[in-house]
Amino acid sequence: MVPLAAIGDIHGRADLLETLLARLEPDLQVICVGDYIDRGDRSADVLRILQSSSDIICLKGNHEEMLLNFLEQPETYGRRWFRNGGLQTMASFGIAGLTETSPDDRLRTARDALVKAMGGPLIDWLDGLQSGWRVGNLAVVHAGADPALPLDSQPGHVLRWGHPDFMTSPRRDGIWIIHGHTIVSAPVIDQGRVAIDTGAYASGRLTAAIVNDGDIRFEST
Known part of the structure; x- marks a missing residue:
């Protein structure tokens, strides 16, 4: 698997996005989980940065x-x-x-x-943004997924808005899911879920989960 960096909810913080991108190793496949806009002051700048970055995979958030x-x-x-x-x-x-x-x-x-x-x-x-991305036993989505359904059967609105059982019921298929949407004070790895929305618009901490050879580490502004 190509090493990757999944970036959490940006919410208009173009300054943090630019800082974090500059810190990431150039060989990483960068994936953004969605929620690029709203709350922060520079949503337009965030969208223009991402639209012009053809090597970044961007997902759609709610x-x-x-x-x-x-x-x-x-x-x-x-x-x-x-x-x-x-x-x-x-x-x-x-x-x-x-x-x-x-x-x-x-x-x-x-x-x-x-x-x-x-x-x-x-x-x-x-x-035209997609709602999810997957390679091997790893998936990246914005909000979550229904743990009772295969990933390729998930409705798009569930991937963008979440599912009531996502945070309480672990998946049984061995797939790890990196997601944003739910704010955490620090990134969390728990029962196949990797939560990386650290509330950048208010906290100043934009977080990326870096996955390489099965290992996960975090980089935050």
Whole structure:
């Protein structure tokens, strides 16, 4: 297996992403678990860095799904996204003056402005991101997986949003799963799960799990 580094939830911290990437050995296959946007101040920069890095494998998280849903149906999905950090993402693209209670017409106008600011290539790139990646007995996903189902049978929304049994029921197929989504104070290895979301947007700690020859170590900012 090619040595790899799986990077946890970035949430708009382009500064931490740049710092962590500079620390990683150049021969590592880098995989990002999703949640590149929201909460931190530099979501637009994070997306542009990752889109331009063709050698990095990027997965889709639930926050990317919320943004894409907003683009499709702003009246339905906008307020929920805004409550979960979407306002910071909008601001990073130069769109201000919104609140969690903005009326429908303001949401539609904001959606149109975001489409223009992001541009079609970035939106298409985001929409086309896969929800999971696997090699051998190791998988990388954003949020988790149903321990009762084979990995190739997992619904995409489970990989992006998680499953109620993921953190309590170990898998029986011997597959290790590296994931983000659930914030931990320090990276955790437990019963086939490797949790690497160390709350970068608030803690300043962006973490990568580095896997080489079956060994797992961590690098954090």
